[in-house]
Amino acid sequence: MTNLEVIDNLIDKGEHQKGFQLLQQFVEENPEHTDQAYRLAVLSEQLGSHEETKAAYINCLRVAKNNVLCYLYAGTYFINHDEARLGLAVLVKGHQLDGRLTMLYRYPQVAEQTKQRSYQADIALRDYFTNEHQRSIGEAPELSRVYQAIWPQTHNQAFEFLTDQQRPHLFYLPSISARPFWPASDTMDAELVAQGFDDIHSEFNKLTDKIDSLGEPYLAEQYKQQGFEQLAGSKNWTALHLYKDGALNTELAALLPKTLALLDRLPLYRLGDTPFEVFYSVLKAGQHITPHYGLSNHSLTVHLPLVVPGDGYLKVADEKQAWQVGELIAFDDSYIHEATNASDEDRIVLIFSVWHPELSLTERKAIQQSFEWRKSLLQDNQNYLDKLL
16 A cells, blocks of 8 residues: 555544644655645645644645645635735735636636635735725825726726727726727827828838848737637737837837837837837738737827738727828727738738827826836735745
């Protein structure tokens, strides 16, 4: 009979303490058996001391780094035993690893104890992130719209979008105007862009031979599971990034001095001091970007068409607009939207984002602060766990 069979036999016979002690010894001697490390931690809640249970869960988190149930049970255990700081840090990390952590209670086949803990984790994380957002903004009257902003995935109160066709995934301001398309002149100095378009177009023409070498699939391979089978991991939708996640592509920037200078005079959406994303979007012949929702409504997406072969359009909610070379299109990508290039040539537009025109400079800074605050929270949690584990 193996050691594990002996342990199982003791527990089945009701000799729980003896089986528990042997399991402690087994886990210490066999760290590669991560499933038993998790089993020990859960069993310790009934049979061990708080110190033993805490040690067992910390060990489980060390050796079973991808076990979402370990994060769920450890996090809720710590919260329920007056260690909220540790419990929340564990739940935050677990949710980053696997978003199902806070959704397991919705699945009928899941064990009742796991459902209860998943529901508790969902409530705890929603309260945590919502309270932290509001704490980062404060209650100044001029920031009330940002204070009341909703992070849809972690908000702690029921809410409804203004329309079924608008569903931003990440950040939502319910009290600003919403419409699918906006007059470009309402969002930026459109005349400035018109005056500089020849320079923008000329600089782009000089780098067309670099699209294949510098371009990359706009969507990573993982998006195939989200309805983008023809585009994910493919250059059917190619991006040539001037800015990506706030970082400047210096190789490309050296070829585009006039374009950069003009963009710098527009109210580009920024996180920090640099534009979050600016890129040339190449939609190959015959391709269709399937309907999807964007991340937020505090910025608007802008297309500046450079190469338009015809027989294509951008659809936002129930409205369609065809691209025309040099004619700005501003739209709210928190609405469901799609793009089609039914021609036999590539369609190329310069894409960037501008702030929603109703937001004051103070509100813009507060939104940036909220994003930075959340980023720092996640990093602080990671640092805290790194020291512990």
